[in-house]
Amino acid sequence: MLNIFEVNETNQMIEQEKLDVRTITMGISLLDCAAADVDTVCDNIYNTITDKARDLVSVGKSIERDFGIPIVNKRITVTPIALVGASSCKSPADFVKIAHALDRAAKEVGVDLIGGYSALVSKSMTPAERMLIESIPQALSQTDIVCSSVNVGSTKTGIDMDAVELLGHVIKDTAVATRDNDSFGCVKFVAFCNAPDDNPFMAGGFHGVTEGDVVVNVGVSGPGVVSRALDAAKGKDFEFLCETIKRTAFKITRVGQLVDQEASKRLGVPFGIIDLSLAPTAVAGDSVGEVLEKIGLDQVGAPGTTAALAMLNDQVKKGGIMASSYVGGLSGAFIPVSEDKNMIEAASNGCLTIEKLEAMTCVCSVGLDMIAIPGKTTASTISGIIADEAAIGMVNQKTTAVRIIPVEGKDVGEVANFGGLMGYAPIIPVNQTSCEAFVTRGGRIPAPIHSFKN
The missing domain is CATH 3.20.70.20 (Anaerobic Ribonucleotide-triphosphate Reductase Large Chain)
Known part of the structure; x- marks a missing residue:
């Protein structure tokens, strides 16, 4: 078992050598938020995140206070939104509505970033996944702390070059949409191969479908x-x-x-x-x-x-x-x-x-x-x-x-x-x-x- 004496051994690292815990990230499954109506999906997402992550920031601060360990960021990852919105989203604009719901919920609980505005398309794209990808420039330019990722390939499936070609345009459009801020929208997006399901770092963090309800x-x-x-x-x-x-x-x-x-x-x-x-x-x-x-x-x-x-x-x-x-x-x-x-x-x-x-x-x-x-x-x-x-x-x-x-x-x-x-x-x-x-x-x-x- 770990105890406070082990932490005391690291005091010099924290005080003089810039050791920190970069992030505590709560992963939340949104699979049960799916519905036929996109506004209902948005409400479900907002309610689920604000319920499950309501204590995340306060707990992070209490650990910092009790152990003297800097925790730089408190973050959330969610189920890839292309899966959650597949049953309700009929256009890229519908997915943007979900991006706004994520942004509102994350701000309500006080976290720094929320990841999972994502699609897993290592073999090919469903219509919903394509719509989410097409919505990324608008979603990232209209929200503040939503992060997005697309997994375009894997060792088992190869590389979906249709998705790769589309992402070139998406990144360019995101850069243009946020040009007044040195194209900052692109900072919140990453393209992956072999993306892990449990990554706590942004912009590529999402709560994989192999994960449980919350972690x-x-x-x-x-x-x-x-x-x-x-x-x-x-x-x-x-x-x-x-x-x-x-x-x-x-x-x-x-x-x-x-x-x-x-x-x-x-x-x-x-x-x-x-x-x-x-x-x-x-x-x-x-x-x-x-x-x-x-x-x-x-x-x-x-x-x-x-x-x-x-x-x-x-x-x-x-x-x-x-x-x-x-x-x-x-x-x-x-x-x-x-x-x-x-x-x-x-x-x-x-x-x-x-x-x-x-x-x-x-x-x-x-x-x-x-x-x-x-x-x-x-x-x-x-x-x-x-x-x-x-x-x-x-x-x-x-x-x-x-x-x-x-x-x-x-x-x-x-x-x-x-x-x-x-x-x-x-x-x-x-x-x-x-x-x-x-x-x-x-x-x-x-x-x-x-x-x-x-």
């Missing part, structure tokens, strides 16, 4: 803690380095375990998972890029970056898995450009390019994350980037994702400001050579051979 998941952070620990590993060999990262990840995850247990007990909700990802911020000393540089790179993006990230990701998982019985979500190391001070600097001076970032996604927890690109980038180019990233996930049997922001009205060398945890990002160049004939072929890229593993 509480926790996402921990701590790149600053790992960075400080690596000061003792300077000049040492890889065995010492790996052991240092692994031991540190264990301690970080134990804090998350305690918070999840306490939240579960106080809310009367089942314990879900700990996502032990290293999630950076744009604040100095809280950077995954800094960790990679302390491993031995002059700057993140240099040759050796992918190998260093692979080692970091593996050791984080090896250390964290021993600290909790239920590790899930994404778990590992995030590399969001706009949310990481050292990544921002490397992208600004050209050391870190989108091609290098794509290589790094082969070994990290997610994918191309929080990358600002020129607003003039075509929809087909964005679709091609999504297809490339989905292929990496499909073939390597891992989660990959794309959260990319074509900042309307801005070009290479300018900066987009997103605020808060989302940080800021330099607009970086993208290969503009056309791939339109590829992404508009229609149909599905088949799954790789997997039958021999059955």
Whole structure:
């Protein structure tokens, strides 16, 4: 059993090394909210969320107060809305009504974000799923804290290229709809391959259909803690380095375990998972890029970056898995450009390019994350980037994702400001050579051979 003495051991991490619990996320099933009338669905959704999550924020604050552990965000994930609205929504505008209901309910209970305005279309799209996807620009531009995701592929099913092609236009339209705020709507959207059902992080969090009625998941952070620990590993060999990262990840995850247990007990909700990802911020000393540089790179993006990230990701998982019985979500190391001070600097001076970032996604927890690109980038180019990233996930049997922001009205060398945890990002160049004939072929890229593993 965890106790307060284990938390006391982490006081230095919290006070000096920026350790925090990035989020307590309550997952809520909305399957029983389905009805024939969309207004009834909206009422059902609002009532369900405000009932089940009414104590989430107050419980999070009480845990912060009692244990001295910063909990940065309190969030909600819900059943993919394409499923919930399928019986009632006859147009994209009907789905937008549901987005507004989610926004109202989330604000009523006081959470920071709500995820699950989502569709799972890894093989093909139903009419309802297509309507939800088409509604995303309007939904994200008209709401404040609703987050959206679309899973376009998986190792078992292949990649739905019709959905990939459509998402290029959706992202462009979302950028235009929120152009007055550096195309911020795109910050709240992510395209996935192999999306997990229990991810507590946004924008890709949703409450999967394999989940129960309600659950509480926790996402921990701590790149600053790992960075400080690596000061003792300077000049040492890889065995010492790996052991240092692994031991540190264990301690970080134990804090998350305690918070999840306490939240579960106080809310009367089942314990879900700990996502032990290293999630950076744009604040100095809280950077995954800094960790990679302390491993031995002059700057993140240099040759050796992918190998260093692979080692970091593996050791984080090896250390964290021993600290909790239920590790899930994404778990590992995030590399969001706009949310990481050292990544921002490397992208600004050209050391870190989108091609290098794509290589790094082969070994990290997610994918191309929080990358600002020129607003003039075509929809087909964005679709091609999504297809490339989905292929990496499909073939390597891992989660990959794309959260990319074509900042309307801005070009290479300018900066987009997103605020808060989302940080800021330099607009970086993208290969503009056309791939339109590829992404508009229609149909599905088949799954790789997997039958021999059955």
